[in-house]
Amino acid sequence: MPEVIFPGPEGRLEGRFHPGTRPRAPVALILHSHPQAGGTMNNKIVQLLYQTFVKRGFATLRFNFRGVGKSQGVFDNGIGELSDAASALDWVQSIHPEAETTWVAGVSFGAWIGMQLLMRRPEIRGFISIAPPANMYDFSFLAPCPSSGIIIQGEADEVVTPGAVQKLVDKLRTQRHITIHHDLIPGANHFFANELDLLMKSVDEYLDMRLATDPIKPAIPSRSSRS
DSSP, X not given: OOEEEEEETTEEXXXXXEOOSSTTOOEEEEEOSOGGGTOOTTSHHHHHHHHHHHHTTOEEEXXXXXXXXXXXXXXXXXXXXXXXXXXXXXXXXHHOTTOSOEEEEEETHHHHHHHHHHHHXXXXXXXXXXXXXXXXXXXXXXXXXXXXEEEEEETTOSSSOHHHXXXXXXXXXXXXXXXXXXXXXXXXOTTOTTOHHXXXXXXXXXHHHHHHHSOOOOOOOOTGGGO
């Protein structure tokens, strides 16, 4: 997990990056929870998401939003953090310009940022949103949501109300041409403190399903190599 420093809108951003393991490897960007509530790229859920994408051969980046860890700048209520996420994706794509597709995964505040990012970046073809704060932030920008994905919520979440997330899911499911999966993890609080195994089982089963029907294709041989 090599440390990387790359340019952001307000200075340097700190991350951990694992290159793709094959030609045209897809890209995954992992976004952490609220910086002012202790969220960092080293939170357990963020690390587990990072590891599961790495295991599948993705070029995977997790990073600290501005003002967290070694990342420069100060918290900007989501506006600047969205710019940080865009810069992070630009950086990965500069290393993997032939990436076939892109995924974004976010936790709580990071899920809100991630879903805004997918509205702006058509190359994002899948998302994982864990405890998206639908009772705290406006998600009406998802009109329409351009990508299929999964929303995972803890049944006993004391921060993000399951009812608000259910309303978001119901709204997104009225759209055509995308499929929104929704898993409610029994007994799980906002941090999935005792249910990390169930959380990652949900993530892994969803990724296995999506990648089986939307496989990562090998690089197309050059003309010279096909002679």
